Amino acid sequence: MGDLATLAVASHTTLDSVNLDFKRRIRILVMQIWMAMNWDDLHVFLEIARAGSLSGAARRLGVSQSTVSRRLATMEASLGVRLCNRRVGGALLTAAGEELLEQAEEIGDAFDLIERRIAGRDRRLSGRLRVTCTDNFLNRYLAPHLADFARTHPEIDLEISTSYQHLSLARREADVAIRTTPGPPDTLVGRRLFRCALAAYASPEMVADLPPDPDPARLTWIGWSSEAYNRLMITNHFPTANIRHWCNSQHDIVTMARAGLGVAVTGCFGADPDPGLARVYPEAITDTSMDLWVLTHPDLMRVARVRGFTAFIAEKFLADRDLFEGRRAAAAQTGAPAAERG
Template identity: 45%
Template sequence: MDAKAENWDDLRVFLAVARAGSLSGAARTLGVNHSTVFRRIGAFEEALGVRLFERQPGGYLLTPAGEELRDGALRVEEEIASLSRKVTGQDLRLSGAVRFTTIDMLAFGLLPRHLAGFRDAYPGIEVELVVGNVALNLSRREVDVALRVGNAPAETLVGRRVGRLAFAVYASADYRARRPEPDLSLHNWIGFDSEHEALVRRMAGFLPEVKPVLRTNSVAAALSAAKAGMGLAPLPCGLADLETDLVRIAPLPDEFTLDLWLLTHEDLRQTARIRAFLDFLAEALAKEAPLLEGMSREAMDAPLHGDLSKLDEHAPAAGR
């Protein structure tokens, strides 16, 4: 069976389905449509003469043959990725592409002006921006550089902590005028789903009695809902303080603060275009520290509203 699996692209599609457990999840990972994945898997199974997946109502489950192929394909994937990283790591040209990923809260509000500045400084380097809350794999070369929030990175990754992202409670000026009551627990809240598990956990400790009127996997969508007057939202200061339609209602405990990490794989850190991108973005984000940490001049001058006594009462235990 392995001898017939000569096309790496077929194996790549197969692994995407094996990891996702569904055609739709694999299609999102691969950037193609559902029908393309369905057709490719069917043709691959026909060429091999064996069923790789059991089609179940809950998704695609590997057969024993599929499990055997997956184990071999993972080894092939790692060898190809390792070779690609090592070859790319020797590239001394300030040209080519840098595939970069970050989450929506940073991509939509904070980064565009810095990506424009990088383009001006390095016109020969093309930046491919992938926006999403799911962490793409740097080791498999799904991306070259990642800007992530959270804990320290894995040992196989290198990079630096480039800032801290503070959060506060925001609402539209219209909502604040309509709902002036100081008790934060009495307000409508905009919350997040499991893709932002750290924020969900912190909000549950901060205001355990609150049930959001809207949950979303997108910080940008939460910001838009707050601007529309739907309620209060815990938002990053580096994004919300740029919005003239939003006012800061109250601070949030330090436990809401998230570290920002700029990362790449250790085999790529000496690639000239990646090194240039890392250095440029790290310097740019360092200059944004007052905004990221909620200490911008506009924010410091703005009046705070809300029952601040609740901050100590509901503050969650420290930890990430």
């Protein structure tokens, strides 16, 4: 009997030790999150607990379910324990999850207070706003609208980065990204506006010398110094195109076409209004994967200048939807009134 009592006491002591060790790890993890100011991981866990499912948390956070699942797995790996059991009907917190939830809510209240105080200063439409887009977008469409925005909001300083590389919004390399993409990363949120159309263009003098519906194989084409780009923009639509000239900027490709060097495939939004360019073929290319998105990081959605700019620029884009979809040139040729073009 004494041996059994000794064993029971030892077992209870061991369980208490394990439980104490787990609680200590919980506290260490929460302190690490606090020290790193990594509110995102804890926020994801809190939303899972509040929504009762990963899909519900994803909807509340405005991200994909795979992103929520990945962030939860990272936290569980850091702790070495499972925080919730995934079920068909949702997610049920484990004992470890309940322990973390209690402390996470305290941290969450503190972060909410910090966010409110910081957001109080960011309610003003002022400060630096970093926007990334391609040089073609900036030169062919955005510049006058950016000037209009700056006049409307004189206390906002614009920093524009033209790049074909996807700058990291998480690292604050940019606050807003204007991109054509079939689908943005899970880490970003924003609005899909419409699909951009393409067409083949050359100088009006070159087009005037061509027969109707010319053979693509008999034309000189201007391409990008990337085969993937050339497939996307040119050879997927004109398989026999003979690409003889190359450069690494869409804006420069258009400049070369305007000078009479050859045929370029580019967005209708910039080329149709350009008197130095004419369509080689009358029909626009609409079966593209070039969806136009205005994107930001979830953490920046409440910032007034970000919210103000994304709403402003989306309104400008949508007012010119027919231009981006390649319909305005056709409407002008048929004499359709402006109201019918949108």
